[in-house]
Amino acid sequence: MTIHYLTLSGIATRIGISPTTAKKYADDGRLPEPDAVTGDGPKAVRGWLPETIDTWNSSRPGHGGRPKKDPQD
Template sequence: MTIHYLSRGEIADKLGVSLDAVKQYQRKSYLPEPDATVGRNQGWLESTIDEWHASRPGAGARTDLTRDA
């Protein structure tokens, strides 16, 4: 069985965002660590991106605020 790793471009297509947005996520350490690296090429399993995307706050959500207990 062949394992397919998503590139940053494929992640952008999957999420409906620009490649620059995905690169920004990675620079800011929002994107999970790649599942595979070969030389300078990085790849993510689709399940890794699906889980990460499902746990992200909605568009425009403030992540710098916390709710008092």
């Protein structure tokens, strides 16, 4: 059975951000650790399971988890 991983482009499509933003998240360490890495060095390709990204996305700051502003403030 083949396991399908998401690339940065796939993450962007899945959660509705641009590929540039997904790369910035990865470079800044804001994405979870990849579930797989293929290759070595700067040409290595990282891959994330869809479940890993769904879990991360549902709890990331600013994505529905941000407290609502109190209208009295």
